[in-house]
């Protein structure tokens with residue numbers, strides 16, 4: 365089984381292997397954001413598929429933060445009973461699998477993956493101080509609900525141009541008060557969100573954070589700035605930083621990164637060494653996500669100091685990929701070709717692997 369099958373302790377959470385299901389918008393909740401049966405089925409499949417740590421799709425901390433019609437919500441206590449069911453499915457059928465809810469606010473609609481995004485009317489550059497403080501409290505309250513619902517950790521979407529990432533990037537943050545300007549000011553929102561979360565969940569509950577390593581935008585943050593952000597988050601006590609990248613036009617960007625990465629697969633490989641250095645002497649662990657498809661690459665990344673291997677699209681088409689690679693003789697790479705059709709699909713419909721949908725050939729003829 366090698367390194368991939370080795371367990372890992374992150375704060376109070378023991379993860380049975382090194383597979384991280386990177387957050388994936390499901391678009392399968394009901395219209396208000398309550399957990400629906402389709403979601404339970406998806407998590408049942410993932411739980412049985414062998415992933416050690418499953419992170420849910422981005423779940424909104426405020427009604428204005430919702431980006432997709434059928435996205436999950438955690439902005440009110442009324443969502444706790446549904447979330448409890450989801451945690452229970454993973455814990456009942458996952459043979460020790462752990463589960464975190466990714467909390468997020470979409471920020472200004474139109475960034476990130478927001479194909480057909482809802483416009484919640486939130487505009488970072490026009491926000492009043494009171495609006496900002498309210499959203500920070502909302503993150504803390506959402507984290508409390510995640511813990512109360514029985515999940516093992518809370519994950520924060522700090523990447524891809526959504527609200528936290530929007531604050532961080534000089535391209536999207538044009539504020540001239542203490543929330544904008546230099547990096548220290550642009551980091552303030554992330555730091556305050558972290559403090560609000562920690563205050564609610566306590567020190568023993570793992571807090572995970574997805575962070576860009578580069579915005580890939582002219583004038584945006586590069587690894588230089590993100591090293592500083594990672595350093596600060598690690599010093600504050602974030603338990604895991606998941607390295608990713610990009611703001612806007614993710615589909616096109618990822619196609620470009622995939623072409624550039626070639627056989628190396630992992631798009632953000634070059635960030636590992638410097639990010640390791642950034643979190644040195646802290647308890648913070650690192651995950652790497654983006655383009656990872658094959659067993660040899662996964663093992664190589666673990667040897668290079670990555671703690672968890674993040675995968676998203678491969679688990680949409682093969683939810684049992686981890687079990688296959690760990691326990692079956694079939695060690696072939698994921699059949700996912702990173703075509704991004706799944707990403708386009710969530711604009712209006714529940715997530716699914718479009719490329720290998722057996723009904724696709726029929727649909728094409730209609």
Ligand SMILES: Cc1cc2nc3c(=O)[nH]c(=O)nc-3n(C[C@H](O)[C@H](O)[C@H](O)COP(=O)(O)O)c2cc1C
Pocket residue numbers: 386387388389420421422466477521523574608653654655656674675676677678702704706707710715
């Ligand atoms: C359909 C779809 C939905 C996604 N939803 C989220 C999300 O909710 N939160 C998040 O942080 N990233 C999200 N992502 C990005 C993935 O987590 C991941 O970073 C990206 O797809 C690269 O990893 P991969 O090559 O293994 O797919 C999504 C990606 C896809 C394709």
